[in-house]
Amino acid sequence: MSASSRATDIDREFFNRELDSFLPDRIFDAHTHLWKQECVSWSIPGVPNVGRDEYTTLIGDLHGPRQTEALFIPFASENKCDKVRLANQWVADSISDSSDSRGLYFITPKDDPEHVREQVEKLGLHGLKCYHSMASVNPTWEASIPDFLPEPFLEVANQESWCITLHMVKTRAVADPDNLHWIRQYCESYPNMKLILAHSARGFQPAHNLDGLEKLKGLDNLFFDTSANCEPIAHQAIMRIIGHDRLMYGSDLPVSHWRGRSLGVADTFLWLYEDTPVWDEKHRLIQPLLIGLEHLQSVKMACWSERLTDSQVEDIFWNNAAGLFGVTS
Template structure:
């Protein structure tokens, strides 16, 4: 596939999905001497460097006007790298870009004071670590602490920096060594932000699917999409953390290679132009990894039924807000509620959900996302719900996975029909087993309707009219009228 056909494919399959003004949260800028052999040479400029201009030109070839306009850049991790010089090159390229930032590539043996000084004198927002700097031969089996020094966490906690971590070991995020480390350090250093590269290294999608649940509840862990060519790890992140923790990344200049990564049982394999005989296939031809990665993100977003605003959050907004480059609109929760009070009597449909019952002008009236005991309001603030669990309706927690799975299955298969659902018979059997004093079951749509049915049955059976009631009775004020005599 040529550069022209790459752009044609993008315009056909992806342009309507990718919003303009994107932010690339995972991209490499480097000099020729910093590059590893696997990186493409055709993206280099005339002097052999891959800076902002080369980056922009390469992505524009196949993304057109949808290429990212800002990004988070860092050099290439390489064992024999002149890190200070490589970091200075990235700083030189990023400094004129008001909307972009960089990460410093560090080594466990670096002097923390030198790293802090270098960060303060550059457009730096954090640190990048990599397994090749672990002091062992088989670095792919290194635990995070072998190449991510404790002093890096301390600096990140002190300054509110980001740490980008590419997990290794055979099972990546599904490895207890990895997710235990992440959980423990994110809690120990709450002011540091951890960005797990490549969807927690979800090159084998099942690893992220299995391991993601161990990180639920962490407020300072994020994920990027860089180099991920399958939708499963991205869907797992969206399912567990919602839309605010996933950041779009290209993994430039890996994005300019042709091929893709595929899950193979409990591992993965990178297919490229060099290790596959593509002529054996009548239809398959390698396209750019950047295109494959965007196709995976598109599929994940579609499977999660995300809307355009959600996609824009992932591609454009999340990284900027994380790095302090764009402030989210403030007080949207309270502004929305003030507007609602002019449109809805009392401001809410249920009196027990009125925020004035808790803390007027402070209590969040609306939620954007809710999972487990965690609630996110319209401004992105996170809360732990210790009040009423959805007025008692969500004792298992919000968005319980088993409940969600059952509901989604039923909706996908059809949730409404002229005919009856056999589930009502099964539920009736369960209810009668739980309440052996009952002989039959009648299902109702609301609590008020169930009370009306109960009253009608009681009156028909007893021949009496008056009803004794107490406490909350919804909108059923006809009970009052029914108990008044003519006198």
Template sequence: MSIPEPVMMDVDPERYEKVDLPLFMAELDDFLPDTVYDFHVHLGLDEHHVPFSEETKKRSWPAAIPRHFPAEHLIDVQHKLFPGRKTRTLGFPMPNPENNLQALNEYVSRQAKASPELDALYVVRPYQSPEMLEKLIREGSFLGLKPYMGLASHIEDINAVRIDDYLPPAHQQLAHDMGLIVILHIPGLERLRDPNTHADLKRITKSYPNMKLVIAHIGRAYTITFAKPGLEALQDVEGLYYDFSANLNEEVLELALRLVEPDRLVYASDLPITLMRGVREYDGDRYINFTDEDYPWNTDRKPPEVEAKYTFYIYEQLLAFKRAAQCVGLSADEVAKVMYGNALELVESVKL
């Protein structure tokens, strides 16, 4: 008897031909440059993850997405998403505390060493010594760190976690000394509009200017109610980059293009999560996901004829970016910067 292949997010060939490819050709083919650099992807093998409970999958929508996402599959998916383009990816493990992060980090490092289309970040626990960390980074050819608030397990209330708790000053110093990329997930219920976070980011960028700090998902500001106060407060913080992975909100992207400007915004997908099909709606501080998948949280459905036309979240994100780019009058060169130029500069600036 053979062991069944783990479930993974994939591209359904029939829907791809019928829905996704025609949409790409009509809306995105002329807009996108010939190269795409994706700055935020989670990869790894099923066996190194601890499965989420049904309860967690009901409560937290991304937890319902299968974790298994091997490197060769990711590269194949990128080629399908961007036909006729060169693609390259910055990948790292899913940072959940129960996962076998050592095995996942080693896997990503091995795969990145073997493929010119893949670069790696190291998912770091805050307790790791900077000396050991430096050694692991050099040996694994990691371009930087992916800290995560959920890994600060010494703090009981996850909503009380501050940046220094999961990216401790010793790691900030190391990232500064080595000139590393750090992709930072913003903590707290107030997300990008939290004044504590503004103060922390201002202090950290000032103290460690050589660290290449990238705020993931535009600070988890998926609605304008979080994005406006957040981006305005951080407008003058130079050297701070933003990835807009999983951010499908045209209004937020337009504001980011105006306040952050195209030099510090990088395209990123959050694959495999954004292979989910559907749309997102907004209500004040809330964002509401719609999809046709049978996930435990997915109880509020649209009519079948609407769901049949769903494309990937990642295409919805790119369509929102295109509309935002048109609103602010972005040039083709500026679009190219966001889609790969800025990312490539960051990646190539890391000298291990």
């Protein structure tokens, strides 16, 4: 089944009013997923498999007709570990005819790093993706980074100059001392490896970024993607503390095509989804937007607050990723 637009009239009105004049002419999406339904436990209704063609259709809901390239990330749910090989092959096949798109290789902590090296080269991929759900600790939301990204993978990534996309966990994310220790340890010990902290350092509660990012200054191989984080200050903290040249836009499809938004509350965060009973407010019935649109507005607000120039906005949406991934067009 082929994909079709998920945008409603309200989504399109919002895009035209808030985003169309803000977005640059070309976009590199530095965090997005392709998947086969048999590999994952989530979906976009009616679209069981998303390859490059389906991605192109769906991302038009967020970008309009702009040129878009991407770093495509495979995924296998924790109860589908036997599908990891299929997930990686799906991404490799999807980028095989594109000189400007890139792809990662999904790993589990039990994988043999040398086998991973061989497979990344064989499949024509460009780095690694790990995920906490593959850790053997309970709950995995409190896993230490080495629990799902063991150090031997860093040795290989350093030798091959790969990037690694990391969705850290723990209650306080980048403000957690254990996370700070391992991020700095890995970056300093393996300087040819490029570490990308997903979701603006998982700053869904932006206070964690304000607390923790100062302790990560001075790491030349540390980068960030914005993926699906709807809190402007999470992005703004990276721009101000680390530098806008380390931040890359990412849509995080499929999350981008669910409805709602992330929201920082107390010392944590929550997600409001389409079926969360909060939208019937006294002053009006709220129609939740695609998360990807809410996220893009948060990036726009952060850029405005930091008084970024047009060329600096272009850095976040294209140049930073193109430089990191060696895209020359």
